[in-house]
Amino acid sequence: LAKTTQPISMDSYEGQEVNITCSHNNIATNDYITWYQQFPSQGPRFIIQGYKTKVTNEVASLFIPADRKSSTLSLPRVSLSDTAVYYCLVGDLMNTGFQKLVFGTGTRLLVSP
């Protein structure tokens, strides 16, 4: 299972774009990259998932370079409500066999006025 490394914390201001990078040097061919958001006292919730290049949805974009050894979650124009912990998860999510899904330490994003 690919080990992930993220910055422990990041600070930003309202209206700015935030980019959080996750390193996963030993990502396997069948691994997908998924990002989750967690607010205090809540369970994590899915943000975005991708395999390669770029994925965009209504809340974020995910950039994955050709070698797939890292990925970047991009949050456009953050607001105070985006203050949360963001986790990068790498794994063969389509595998029907035993799959440990191990989270990294996460990045604590603080958005200030």
Place this chain on the structure above:
Amino acid sequence: NAGVTQTPKFRVLKTGQSMTLLCAQDMNHEYMYWYRQDPGMGLRLIHYSVGEGTTAKGEVPDGYNVSRLKKQNFLLGLESAAPSQTSVYFCASRGRDGELFFGEGSRLTVL
């Protein structure tokens, strides 16, 4: 659609007591997971299951047991609670598209 429901949401135990946390999902998911999260820390995988009747150890399985007798339920048991098991416990289920759905958490305090 309730999603993933955890019971109880709060519990206080004395050292040595036993208890069971229940996780129920109504999405017909095969895969279910139990994580613990200590204050200010990330999620650590305790046990997981890839289907009814199956279980497997995660990163920190010691002191916990699990059972998956029914597809919709994943039980986490503490046979003899210790203060080190004070934590918030999260259950998650996963569908075939890979997305994890988490419950609201169960806050356990062991005195």
